[in-house]
């Protein structure tokens with residue numbers, strides 16, 4: 025038995041009724057509870073993988089024990105994920121857990137924006153906060169101000185979680201005419217295709233990005 029399988033067995037069997045892994049896995053389901061720890065500092069209580077930022081809670085339906093695990097373990101071991109009382113297929117379960125991760129990322133962005141709007145009296149920032157809450161993305165100009173001010177105030181945030189909209193012609197034009205140093209501030213928030221677009225416009229990637 026691999027040390028990985030042994031770890032999983034040692035962690036789950038004492039909390040389950042079933043005596044084998046497949047039997048035990050049948051008893052566990054996702055409870056809908058999640059935690060964003062803010063930093064990748066946590067461990068999966070099932071496989072002991074480290075550096076997790078997000079914890080998903082699972083519960084044994086018979087013993088009522090709970091474990092905090094990574095979403096990967098829920099999918100890998102086929103633990104039950106429900107939606108409106110219906111057990112989801114693996115593909116549907118993956119979509120649901122991905123959506124919950126996106127939601128935690130959105131909430132962490134809004135939390136950082138709220139801290140920022142309180143730290144600095146600035147109409148642009150309070151507008152950016154209400155804009156992000158309703159649209160769930162920023163324009164390139166808003167994104168620059170937000171990420172720049174978050175950095176200046178040393179407010180804990182993950183720049184790559186912010187979403188930027190470049191679909192509108194006006195936003196594309198704003199990016200095209202943006203100073204390179206400003207483009208580099210919003211770079212972590214750009215998706216791969218948005219970075220390609222920026223480079224086609226003549227911008228270059230920041231030197232430190234691999």
Ligand SMILES: [Zn+2]
Pocket residue numbers: 068069070071072073093094096097
């Ligand atoms: Zn795990």
